[in-house]
Amino acid sequence: MDGFTLFPPPSFWDNWLSFWRFEDINVLWVLMGSILLGMSASVIGGFAFLRKRSLIGDALAHAALPGVMMAFLLFQTRDPLIIFIGALCSSFIGFFLIDWLPKNTKIKADTALAITLSFFFAIGLMLLSYIQGLEVSNKSGLDNILFGQAAAMTEEDIQLLTYVTLFTLITVVLFFQKFRLIAFNQDFARTIGMAVHRYELLLALLIVMSVVVGLQLVGVVLMAAILLTPIAAARFWSNQLSHILIIASMLGALSAIISTQLSYLAPAMPTGPWMVVSLSVLFILSLLFAPKKGLVKRYFEFQALRQQVAEENILRTLYKLLERKEFMHNHFTQADIQSFRNMPSSCLQSTLKQLGKKGLIKASTQGVQLTQSGLERATQLTRRHRLWENYLNQQAKLLPEQVHQQAERIEHILTDAQEAQLQRELSNSQSDPHGNAIPTTHKADKTQDAISSTSNTRGGENFD
Numbered sequence: 001m002d003g004f005t006l007f008p009p010p011s012f013w014d015n016w017l018s019f020w021r022f023e024d025i026n027v028l029w030v031l032m033g034s035i036l037l038g039m040s041a042s043v044i045g046g047f048a049f050l051r052k053r054s055l056i057g058d059a060l061a062h063a064a065l066p067g068v069m070m071a072f073l074l075f076q077t078r079d080p081l082i083i084f085i086g087a088l089c090s091s092f093i094g095f096f097l098i099d100w101l102p103k104n105t106k107i108k109a110d111t112a113l114a115i116t117l118s119f120f121f122a123i124g125l126m127l128l129s130y131i132q133g134l135e136v137s138n139k140s141g142l143d144n145i146l147f148g149q150a151a152a153m154t155e156e157d158i159q160l161l162t163y164v165t166l167f168t169l170i171t172v173v174l175f176f177q178k179f180r181l182i183a184f185n186q187d188f189a190r191t192i193g194m195a196v197h198r199y200e201l202l203l204a205l206l207i208v209m210s211v212v213v214g215l216q217l218v219g220v221v222l223m224a225a226i227l228l229t230p231i232a233a234a235r236f237w238s239n240q241l242s243h244i245l246i247i248a249s250m251l252g253a254l255s256a257i258i259s260t261q262l263s264y265l266a267p268a269m270p271t272g273p274w275m276v277v278s279l280s281v282l283f284i285l286s287l288l289f290a291p292k293k294g295l296v297k298r299y300f301e302f303q304a305l306r307q308q309v310a311e312e313n314i315l316r317t318l319y320k321l322l323e324r325k326e327f328m329h330n331h332f333t334q335a336d337i338q339s340f341r342n343m344p345s346s347c348l349q350s351t352l353k354q355l356g357k358k359g360l361i362k363a364s365t366q367g368v369q370l371t372q373s374g375l376e377r378a379t380q381l382t383r384r385h386r387l388w389e390n391y392l393n394q395q396a397k398l399l400p401e402q403v404h405q406q407a408e409r410i411e412h413i414l415t416d417a418q419e420a421q422l423q424r425e426l427s428n429s430q431s432d433p434h435g436n437a438i439p440t441t442h443k444a445d446k447t448q449d450a451i452s453s454t455s456n457t458r459g460g461e462n463f464d
Contacts, residue, residue: 026153027260027264029153029154029155029157030153030260030263030271031256031260032161032162033158033161033217034217034256034257034260034271034275035252035253035256035257036161036162036165037165037210037213037214037217037218037226037256038226038230038249038251038252038254038256038275039165039169039249039252039253040164040165040168040169040210040213040249041057041210041211041214041223041226041227041230041252042226042227042230042231042234042245042248042249042252043168043169043172043245043249044168044172044203044206044207044210044227045057045207045210045227045228045230045248046230046231046234046241046244046245046248047179047182047183047203047207048227048228049228049231050184050231050241051182051183054224054228055110055113055224056095056098056113056207057207057210057223057224057228058117058223058224059094059098059113059116059117060091060095060208060211060212061091061211061215061220061221061223061224062094062117062118062120062121062124062220063090063091063094063095063116063120063121064088064090064094064120064124064211064212064215065087065090065120065121065123065124065125065127065128065145065146065220066090066120066123066124066127067086067087067088067089067090067093068083068086068087068090068124068145068215069124069127069130069131069142070086070090070127071083071085071086071087072086072131072138072142073127073131074086076136076138077138078138078142079156080156080157080160080216081156081160084160084212084213087212088208088209088212090120091208091211091212092204092205092208094117094120095204095208097112098112098113101115101116121220128142128143144216144219145215145216145219145220146219146220146221147218147219147220147221147222147270147272147273148215148216148217148218148219148222148270148271148272149216149270149272153216153217157216160213161214161217164210164213165213167206167209168209168210171202172206172245175199175202176242178194178199179199179203180241181194182194182196182200182203207227210227211223211227214226217271217272217275218271218272218275218276219272222272222273222275222276225276225279225280226252226275226279229279229280229282229283230248230249230251230255230279230282231244231245231248232283233247233248233251233279233282233283233286234247234248234251234286235293236286236287236290236292236293236294237286237290237291237292237293238292239292251279251282252279254278254282255275255278255279255282256275258274258275258278259271259272259275259277259278260274262274262278305412307354308412310343310347310351311351311354311355311358311360312377312412313341313408314337314341314348314352314355315355315360315374315377315378315381316378316381316382316385316411317337317340317341318332318337318361318368318370318374318378319370319375319378319379319381319382320340320382321336321340322370322375322378323436330370331364331366331368331369332367332368333367333368334348334349334352334367336367337368352368355374359371359373359374360373360374360377361374379439380419381411381412382439383419383438383439383440384410384411384414384419384422385407385408385411385432386407386431386432386436386438387419387422387423387429387432387438388403388406388407388410388411388414388422389403389404389406389432389433389434390422390426390429390432390433390438391425391426392406392407393433394426395425400433400434
């Protein structure tokens with residue numbers, strides 16, 4: 001274990017403190033640029049994601065490449081505004097081509113996107129190769145637009161990025177309701193007289209601007225990840241669009257902070273790729289541990305549901321056994337239960353143990369018996385099962401032998417309101433399609449009284 005250390009060396013902490021003291025002004029520019037891009041691209045990328053046009057950002061980033069090269073050839077400068085305008089024009093041409101081809105030809109939308117992406121990217125690479133052979137100044141570094149180079153960002157780049165970010169976020173806030181309606185229901189938006197096409201153009205402008213302004217930082221190849229990964233991760237945290245967009249922007253900003261710091265501590269590691277990697281890590285963490293839809297939470301919910309279903313199945317089985325004995329006997333063995341409900345003995349024993357802990361059954365040397373609360377729950381489950389069987393038989397016209405399995409599933413999730421609605425629609429039916437009586441809400445009390453009366457006539461037999 002020679003040379004192994006559990007903690008980072010002192011130089012690591014010195015560099016970490018140096019980063020947050022912003023001793024190098026370029027570090028501040030890169031950090032600000034990354035945060036601004038992470039926030040704006042995450043928000044506007046959310047609408048592309050919701051409209052099922054996730055790869056539009058990737059196509060527009062590739063379509064911007066020939067515009068950058070043409071702007072440089074025409075003006076012989078790398079001024080951020082000139083490059084931005086050139087890329088903006090080129091991306092808009094690509095956007096309209098992607099939109100026009102499916103509407104006016106037999107080409108599918110995904111094919112149009114692939115054609116546009118590859119064509120514009122090829123033109124851009126050809127122009128880049130041509131520029132590299134020219135004897136012009138300021139041409140060095142143009143190839144960095146392919147993969148991004150945050151360290152080359154200047155104060156002018158940050159200013160432009162700030163303006164674009166503010167314009168994007170303010171526009172989204174002002175037209176949020178319009179954008180949301182377009183994203184979820186364009187047909188309804190048209191029926192209420194909304195100028196859908198205009199808002200689509202505005203949304204396209206925001207997407208194009210966010211893509212183009214981020215090329216210097218993350219490059220053509222990785223821009224799609226900045227647009228899509230935050231919103232994909234944020235969807236695990238909430239169901240409300242405004243909350244999703246806020247969370248996405250926070251994830252984008254967090255990834256920017258992480259990537260910029262890692263790039264500073266390891267100078268050979270560029271910021272753009274680290275930003276995508278950190279976003280991917282945040283996505284995986286959201287996928288696993290998000291409180292709304294995380295896989296871990298869903299796993300425990302699924303296990304809890306399985307346990308609930310198993311317990312309720314046993315309760316209903318005990319009710320059926322009780323019903324078979326005409327409510328005159330309330331002790332049943334595991335063999336009695338397994339004669340109605342086929343399940344492994346180990347699973348049955350653990351389920352009975354849980355029911356006992358919840359006070360729904362009591363165990364004795366004679367077997368298990370339903371308590372008052374257990375009988376009430378079993379009666380409710382049986383009533384819901386048989387009501388649903390009736391509904392499927394009368395309304396869905398299913399045969400009696402077809403309704404049992406469907407009712408087995410639905411009985412565990414029916415609510416009191418739905419149960420009452422079923423009773424009204426079925427005109428208070430008294431029996432299910434198999435001729436079994438549908439227990440009433442007062443059945444449990446009457447049944448318990450009958451069992452108690454039987455116990456007394458037998459000389460006070462102890463059910464415990």
